Amino acid sequence: MKVTRRPEGAILTPMPIRNAHIVIDGYNLIRRQGTGIKTYGLTLARTLAGLGARVSVLWGGGGPRIPVVREAMLYDRPPKGPFPLGRALRLAAFHTPLFTAARPAGHAPTGLVIPDQKEDDLAPLAHRYYSQPDCYIAAHRLFQLAGIPFRVRFPDRVDAWHATCPLPVQARGARNVTTIHDLIPLRLPWATLDNRVLFYRTVRRALDASDLVLAVSEHTKRDVVEIFGVPPERIVVTHEPCIFPSKPPAxxxxxxxxxxxxxxxxxxxxxxxxxxxxxxxxxxxxxxxxxxxxxxxxxxxxxxxxxxxxxxxxxxxxxxxxxxxxxxxxxxxxxxxxxxxxxxxxxxxxxxxxxxxxxxxxxxxxxxxxxxxxxxxxxxxxxxxxxxxxxxxxxxxxxxxxxxxxxxxxxxxxxxxxxxxxxxxxxxxxxxxxxxxxx
Missing domain, CATH: 3.40.50.2000 (Glycogen Phosphorylase B;)
Known part of the structure; x- marks a missing residue:
């Protein structure tokens, strides 16, 4: 494996990730208040960008195909309330194996929208934004009803699609990567509201469809191996980093x-x-x-x-x-x-x-x-x-x-x-x- 030499004290970055185009999901990034997975997604995006990759995001928003409007809509809050079944089926109608995958609209940051100054904002490092209206909501409904993942094919070359948690979304024409944080709905079922059957099926599908599976700890890896019977060598542990200012607060x-x-x-x-x-x-x-x-x-x-x-x-x-x-x-x-x-x-x-x-x-x-x-x-x-x-x-x-x-x-x-x-x-x-x- 070739590596690029960096200054003393810096890490050695394997060449393949340099200039690779990686799309991560915006499923948790859209939340206005932080969650553990949102923090993970932001850190992942920053780290990949720091390694030289071009990092893009797939959002579930819609709106007119006007870049500045779609970029402004990234700051909209996700809709509340039930998602109509009929709408989910219409959105998913062409995403079964018998038809083509969805083609989300993509655009580069316009530079016209003033980004949120909070430290968790992703706008300054995004290479491109992709928008597919309600894709995550539709994906969950489609998978729950028919066991079929929501398939997307990006209009540009994408080297990898990285789901920051198991999602029933699969990218065609790209390597699929999934991060698994925990199996709490199966290990501590009384401590969550998750649909246990749907959770198991979602993780199972993600494991089967992913070219690379990441676990955030050795403990999570052992859980996945024990519950799903996945060979240990298929799972790579990448502990989460602790990223804070190096100097103590004034x-x-x-x-x-x-x-x-x-x-x-x-x-x-x-x-x-x-x-x-x-x-x-x-x-x-x-x-x-x-x-x-x-x-x-x-x-x-x-x-x-x-x-x-x-x-x-x-x-x-x-x-x-x-x-x-x-x-x-x-x-x-x-x-x-x-x-x-x-x-x-x-x-x-x-x-x-x-x-x-x-x-x-x-x-x-x-x-x-x-x-x-x-x-x-x-x-x-x-x-x-x-x-x-x-x-x-x-x-x-x-x-x-x-x-x-x-x-x-x-x-x-x-x-x-x-x-x-x-x-x-x-x-x-x-x-x-x-x-x-x-x-």
Whole structure:
């Protein structure tokens, strides 16, 4: 395999990815508030572009075939409510094996639309935008009803189509790549609202149709091998990277952000994640109350399904000032919140990767985390672990973190070293090596 020589300290990029045209899905990128997969997709796009690839995006939007209008519509919110079955079937009518694939309209960025200045904006690095009205909604309905993937054929040469999660969308004339994050609907079925049968079929189809399958952890890879019987050599593990500014937040910036939430440095504990069953927030709040802390716990995350059940114990804690429900926190605020926390707690019941603990470590924040699924793989010896299903153990470990100054210092130091192992250069090298298998 040929490689291009780069300056000392830089990664060696396999030649095939240089100038390759790769299209990623916009299925999660359109969400106005971040999700784990949206963060993954943005990082993937930036990394591929940094490796020299031309990165384009397939959106599910429509509108007139006027580039500036379609580009402006990228910022529209996705439609809510049920998608009419008849419309889904009409859209999919020519996407069965008996007919041709859909041909999405494509255009280069016009430079006329002022991009969103938020750090998660994709506009500055997009090579082309492709639009196929409602393609993702139609794809799910078509696959649910007939087991047929929604096929697309891009009007330009595309070397690879990369689905950032299993999707019933297949590209003709290009290599197909799929990233699998976790199999939670099958491993923890009570913790999600997913249709289990449809989820299994979607993943099965993605595995069968993909030329390259990426997993975000060795744990996820093992799950795929065990449940779907896929040969291990077909799956490449590319751990997610921890990408944050290399310098800690300035004191003035940190004071400003913390002041927004009424917080003071090293005078709060932090949890980052959605409020839903698998994140175990309900048990965390019970343990926090039992630990009788003198500082508040900041829960930074949007409300997911069954959030009311998870927050049953929140009332007295909020009233006493020992709990702050920060709801959705802008990603730009996270560095200051991580750096300012006394410690970070993450008692999740299951994770395919578990990025928040790694982000906390990167900011010198000591971590208390679950000893389950992929979390020990990611955190190594740089975290204090607990049994997330045992209220007493979680309570005891919270008390330890609240009281043990020396332990927190040791964990913070180990965490910085651990997070460095998941830096952007390491991720880029793994991604380039994986793509070299198919390009």
């Amino acid at each position: 004191a003035e910036q940190q004071a400003l952000v913390l002041g927004t939430y009424g917080l003071k440095p090293k005078a709060y504990a932090l949890f980052v994640g959605a409020i839903e069953p698998k994140k175990n927030v309900g048990r965390l709040l019970m343990a926090w109350r039992a630990a009788n802390p003198s500082i508040p716990l900041v829960v930074a995350g949007g409300k997911g399904w069954l959030s009311k059940d998870e927050l049953k114990a929140s009332g007295p804690l909020v009233e006493s000032g020992r709990l702050l429900l920060a709801s959705y926190v802008p990603r730009a605020h996270l560095p200051c919140l991580y750096a300012g926390a006394l410690f970070f707690v993450f008692p999740s019941l299951y994770e395919g990767f578990g990025l928040p603990p790694l982000e906390a470590m990167a900011h010198g924040c000591p971590v208390l985390a679950s000893r389950v699924a992929s979390i020990p793989e990611i955190c190594g010896d740089a975290a204090l672990y607990c049994d997330p299903t045992n209220l007493d153990d979680l309570t005891d470990k919270l008390k330890v973190m609240l009281a043990a100054d020396a332990l927190r210092g040791q964990l913070a130091e180990k965490g910085l070293s651990r997070a460095a192992q998941f830096g952007p250069d390491a991720y880029a090298a793994r991604l380039a090596e994986a793509y070299a298998k198919i390009l």
